[in-house]
Amino acid sequence: MNAVTLNGLSKTYSNGKKAVDSVNICLSAGEVFGFLGPNGAGKTTTVKLLNGMLTPTEGSCTVFDINPAANPQKAHALSGVVTEHAQMYDAMTGMENLVFYGSLYGINPSESEERGKALLRELELTYAENQKLASYSTGMRQRLSLARALIHQPRILFLDEPTSGLDPESAQNVHRMIHRLASEHGITVFLCTHQLRYAQEICTRYGLMEEGRLLAEGTLDTLRLQICSGMTLKVKASRIPETLLCKNTAPGAFELQIQSEEEIPAIVRKIVEQGGDVYHISAELPSLEDIYFHLTGKEQTT
Amino acid sequence: MNHQITAIIKKDIRSITSNKRMFITLLIVPLVLTIFVPSVFILVFHFMPENNTELLELLELLPLSIQDGSTQRSIIKLILNYIMPIFFLLIPIMAASVMAAASFVGEKEKRTLETLLYCPLSLKQIFRSKVMASFFLSMFVSAVSFAAMLVVTEAEAYMTTNSFVLPDLKWLLIMLLVSPAISLIAITLIVRVSARAQSVEDAEQSAVFLILPILLLIVGQFTGVFLISSWILLAIGVLCGLLAALLLKKCMDNFKYETLLK
Ligand SMILES: Nc1ncnc2c1ncn2[C@@H]1O[C@H](COP(=O)(O)OP(=O)(O)OP(=O)(O)O)[C@@H](O)[C@H]1O
Ligand SMILES: [Mg+2]
Numbered sequence: 001m002n003a004v005t006l007n008g009l010s011k012t013y014s015n016g017k018k019a020v021d022s023v024n025i026c027l028s029a030g031e032v033f034g035f036l037g038p039n040g041a042g043k044t045t046t047v048k049l050l051n052g053m054l055t056p057t058e059g060s061c062t063v064f065d066i067n068p069a070a071n072p073q074k075a076h077a078l079s080g081v082v083t084e085h086a087q088m089y090d091a092m093t094g095m096e097n098l099v100f101y102g103s104l105y106g107i108n109p110s111e112s113e114e115r116g117k118a119l120l121r122e123l124e125l126t127y128a129e130n131q132k133l134a135s136y137s138t139g140m141r142q143r144l145s146l147a148r149a150l151i152h153q154p155r156i157l158f159l160d161e162p163t164s165g166l167d168p169e170s171a172q173n174v175h176r177m178i179h180r181l182a183s184e185h186g187i188t189v190f191l192c193t194h195q196l197r198y199a200q201e202i203c204t205r206y207g208l209m210e211e212g213r214l215l216a217e218g219t220l221d222t223l224r225l226q227i228c229s230g231m232t233l234k235v236k237a238s239r240i241p242e243t244l245l246c247k248n249t250a251p252g253a254f255e256l257q258i259q260s261e262e263e264i265p266a267i268v269r270k271i272v273e274q275g276g277d278v279y280h281i282s283a284e285l286p287s288l289e290d291i292y293f294h295l296t297g298k299e300q301t302t
Numbered sequence: 303m304n305h306q307i308t309a310i311i312k313k314d315i316r317s318i319t320s321n322k323r324m325f326i327t328l329l330i331v332p333l334v335l336t337i338f339v340p341s342v343f344i345l346v347f348h349f350m351p352e353n354n355t356e357l358l359e360l361l362e363l364l365p366l367s368i369q370d371g372s373t374q375r376s377i378i379k380l381i382l383n384y385i386m387p388i389f390f391l392l393i394p395i396m397a398a399s400v401m402a403a404a405s406f407v408g409e410k411e412k413r414t415l416e417t418l419l420y421c422p423l424s425l426k427q428i429f430r431s432k433v434m435a436s437f438f439l440s441m442f443v444s445a446v447s448f449a450a451m452l453v454v455t456e457a458e459a460y461m462t463t464n465s466f467v468l469p470d471l472k473w474l475l476i477m478l479l480v481s482p483a484i485s486l487i488a489i490t491l492i493v494r495v496s497a498r499a500q501s502v503e504d505a506e507q508s509a510v511f512l513i514l515p516i517l518l519l520i521v522g523q524f525t526g527v528f529l530i531s532s533w534i535l536l537a538i539g540v541l542c543g544l545l546a547a548l549l550l551k552k553c554m555d556n557f558k559y560e561t562l563l564k
Contacts, residue, residue: 051420053559072559077422086417089313091320103309104421148417 001065003029003156003188004050008059010212011045019045021212022059027205029064029155032182032189034199036292037209043192044083046209047158050190051081063156077105080149083160087141090134094125094144097133098151105152112151119147122177124170138165146174150181156188157181163195171195175202200288208295215295224286227294230259231283233267239276258283306423307431314405314435321404328400332393332443336451339389340381344458347377378459378467384530386451387472388519391484393447395516398440398485399509402492405432407505410496410562419559429557433489433550440485448477471532479539486546488512490553497561 004027011020019042027033035043048054050061052072060067068075088097095116102112120126123143128136136144142165149157159178163171179202181187193199199206206223208215216226235254240246244267246256258264261283271278286294318324409415418428452469459467488509495508519530 048563053416053419053563055560073422073424076420079420081420083416085413086420087413088417089317089414090412091317092313100309100313101417101421104306104418104423106305106422 001029002062003027003031004033004061004063004190006046006050006059006061009046009049009056009061010058011042011049011054012057018212020049020056023209023212023214025207025214025217027188027190029188030182030186031205032178032203033191034203034206034288035190035192035209036194036196036199036206036288037215038296040211041209042212043209044160047081047083047160047190047192050158051075051079077152078155079158080152080154080156081158081160082142082145082149082162083158084164086145088133088144088148091132093130093132094120094136094147095129097144098148101148102151107152115151115153116147119150120144123147124173139167139170142166143170143174146177154187156190158190160192161194162191163193163198171198178202196287196289196292206288208292210296216291220288220291223288223291223295227286227291228257230257231261231285232256233258233264234280234282234284235267235271235278236280237271237276237278239271239274241270241274241276244270252279304427306421307427307434310418310423310428310431311435311438314401314432315439317408318401318404318439324400324404328397328439328443331396332447333450335389335392336386336447337454340386340451340455341458343381343385344378344455344462348374348462372463374463375459375465375467378455378463382455382459382467383470383472385520386455387476387535388516388530390444390447390451390476391480391516391519392513394440394444394481394485395488395509395512397443398436398488399492399506399512401436401439402432402489403496403502403505405436406493406496407502411501416563419562425557425559426554429554433486433493436489436492437482437485440488441482444477444481444485448473472530472535475532475535475539480535480542483539483542483546484512487542487549490546490549493553494556497556497564 004025006023006025008022008024009020010018010022012018021042023046025033035046037043045054049056050063050068052068052075055069060069062068063075064078066075066078089100092100095113098116098119099109099112102116103109107115117126117129120129123146125140125143125147128140133141133144142162146159146162149159157178162178163174166174175198178189178191182189182202182204191199191203200220205217205219207217208223216223218226233256235246235256236252237254238252240254244256246254249255256267258267264281264283268278268281318328409418419425456466459465491508491512492505495505522530
């Protein structure tokens with residue numbers, strides 16, 4: 001059974017905006033899927049479709065073989081959702097909120113409290129357990145939302161930018177937690193994010209959206225193959241022979257494209273034979289960021 | 303009633319009782335209406351010279367059922383059983399509107415509705431529990447107001463006439479039929495407005511449309527053009543009940559994820 005399938009999924013809003021355009025994706029259980037794309041690509045719309053908040057105009061989607069549009073209650077019982085718009089009650093404390101949402105999932109208060117305590121500990125929020133939400137910062141709210149989404153031990157987590165507004169330390173913490181949930185508890189994660197570096201660390205698969213269309217999908221390796229074969233060799237040397245096709249990125253720093261590590265010794269030999277001194281040499285596979293910019297056709301400004 | 307529905311009802315009611323501004327609005331208006339208004343009438347007539355001929359002439363125009371022994375008793379009877387029942391209807395309208403606005407529009411405004419929609423409850427269950435929360439609160443405020451009014455007017459009746467003036471059948475109709483029906487109408491009105499209203503205040507203002515017919519009825523009582531009888535009240539109650547059922551059904555059908563998350 002697939003955790004998530006999108007079958008030619010399309011959504012056109014009532015104003016005529018086609019936010020999702022025939023997208024096909026298939027995810028197995030336990031995967032961490034990084035759903036990437038610029039603003040307005042249709043990521044949030046897809047998450048809403050997968051939760052039955054919107055009905056597809058064409059195609060269909062399923063979550064553990066449940067059609068969320070036809071059977072939202074069943075789909076919700078299996079899913080935990082964190083989005084920037086899904087807030088909790090300011091007049092209640094963190095723990096009261098968790099117990100309230102727990103009760104909506106049919107969990108009794110003492111059980112909710114126990115699970116809530118463990119989650120808050122993990123998210124480093126224990127100190128704010130009995131504070132009213134009104135006094136929470138954005139980052140604290142965001143982490144409490146994650147605790148809320150996990151209170152019923154869902155099989156799949158939909159996270160729409162769960163780390164926006166978090167400081168680097170908390171963001172790292174949340175990413176570690178997501179990683180652990182997937183690797184230790186087998187929870188499937190559908191993660192919409194703009195933080196490509198973290199995505200590269202924790203995701204097992206990626207989907208890249210732009211203007212409603214799925215540009216590419218697959219593991220990091222398959223995506224690398226799609227944009228170019230090979231890697232970038234970075235060299236720092238006093239001089240480099242003109243016969244080598246390379247880009248001079250800074251004084252004394254050069255970059256050249258190679259197919260495999262096998263070519264490196266010959267290149268180094270050439271430089272040395274021509275009387276150049278080599279200070280540094282490294283071969284880099286394209287990062288997720290490189291792939292992202294390559295596929296969306298926008299030049300990286302670094 | 304299952305646990306999830308009770309959890310939402312409890313949460314909604316608690317959220318209003320823990321909000322001071324809201325709770326005070328909810329209490330002050332009923333208390334003014336049910337304690338202050340009848341007291342002023344009863345005491346003003348009490349301290350007026352007995353042989354005010356104009357007043358006596360006016361009282362003579364009233365149906366025989368009101369004319370009862372002394373002038374003072376007739377007046378208390380007129381206030382308790384003809385004027386107050388209509389005034390009283392403002393209470394469920396207000397309580398239900400304030401609560402429904404907080405419960406429906408407030409959740410949307412504070413972005414908590416979306417979270418609620420992600421829970422494994424059907425929209426019907428969410429709708430029902432929210433309507434029930436507003437309805438229960440409205441009935442509770444009405445019952446408390448009625449009790450307060452009864453205690454105060456009976457005490458005043460005893461002080462001024464040395465006897466009690468009992469509420470009649472109309473109150474039974476008001477409490478069991480008209481108030482509940484009119485509360486439900488107010489709630490559905492707020493829910494309808496909530497699709498468009500961006501703030502709680504916006505939604506609350508729309509309840510004015512319900513208050514207007516009541517004000518007309520009140521004016522009718524005072525000018526004596528149209529005195530309310532149990533039969534009229536029964537008819538109004540049944541009509542309102544039917545209207546409430548119809549509106550609830552319509553509202554429920556419009557309660558969809560896509561329209562809610564706009
Ligand atoms: N309710 C709506 N009605 C009409 N158009 C909408 C609606 N919601 C979103 N859109 C449009 O659909 C497109 C996709 O929006 P969506 O929110 O899915 O993007 P996103 O990938 O989540 O972007 P971001 O990274 O900024 O969160 C956008 O062009 C947006 O303007
Ligand atoms: Mg988004």
